[in-house]
Amino acid sequence: MKTIKVLSFAAIFALIAWLPAERFYWDMQVRRLCALDGGVKVYETVELPADQFDSSGRVHIRGDKILVGSGYTVRTQQHYYKKGDVPVGNNSSMLQFRVAIVRNSDGKILGESIVYQRAGGGFLDQLADAPSHFECPSIAESDEYAVMKRVFIATEKKE
Numbered sequence: 001m002k003t004i005k006v007l008s009f010a011a012i013f014a015l016i017a018w019l020p021a022e023r024f025y026w027d028m029q030v031r032r033l034c035a036l037d038g039g040v041k042v043y044e045t046v047e048l049p050a051d052q053f054d055s056s057g058r059v060h061i062r063g064d065k066i067l068v069g070s071g072y073t074v075r076t077q078q079h080y081y082k083k084g085d086v087p088v089g090n091n092s093s094m095l096q097f098r099v100a101i102v103r104n105s106d107g108k109i110l111g112e113s114i115v116y117q118r119a120g121g122g123f124l125d126q127l128a129d130a131p132s133h134f135e136c137p138s139i140a141e142s143d144e145y146a147v148m149k150r151v152f153i154a155t156e157k158k159e
């Protein structure tokens with residue numbers, strides 16, 4: 001009887017120790033890949049008249065078209081390193097978000113942003129409204145607007 005209790009305790013302990021291990025592994029992968037190529041990179045800037053920007057300083061866009069004579073496009077991609085059904089069970093997902101500003105005339109990438117994200121894999125994710133997640137760098141600092149803000153520069157009118 002004592003052996004069954006010890007084995008039960010050991011099995012429960014092993015399960016509790018193993019469950020967060022997946023989350024920590026994928027967080028480590030997010031950090032490693034982010035250090036390699038994460039963040040915003042600008043390869044070429046474009047000067048535009050100030051009237052091409054809205055009141056918050058963002059370039060006018062509609063869908064994936066940047067409304068600057070339709071000469072530029074926002075291209076987005078997602079690549080899954082691990083695709084899991086995050087809301088169900090203790091499953092996790094890890095992916096790369098890539099946003100690129102492309103000049104349509106020659107296909108050149110003027111700037112891009114790469115963000116890595118892990119979602120799910122937390123021990124109590126099934127009980128939470130939203131699964132745990134970790135991203136690098138922050139999506140708020142690296143979304144399409146962050147790239148456009150660094151690629152497109154407003155010029156003052158010269159009189």
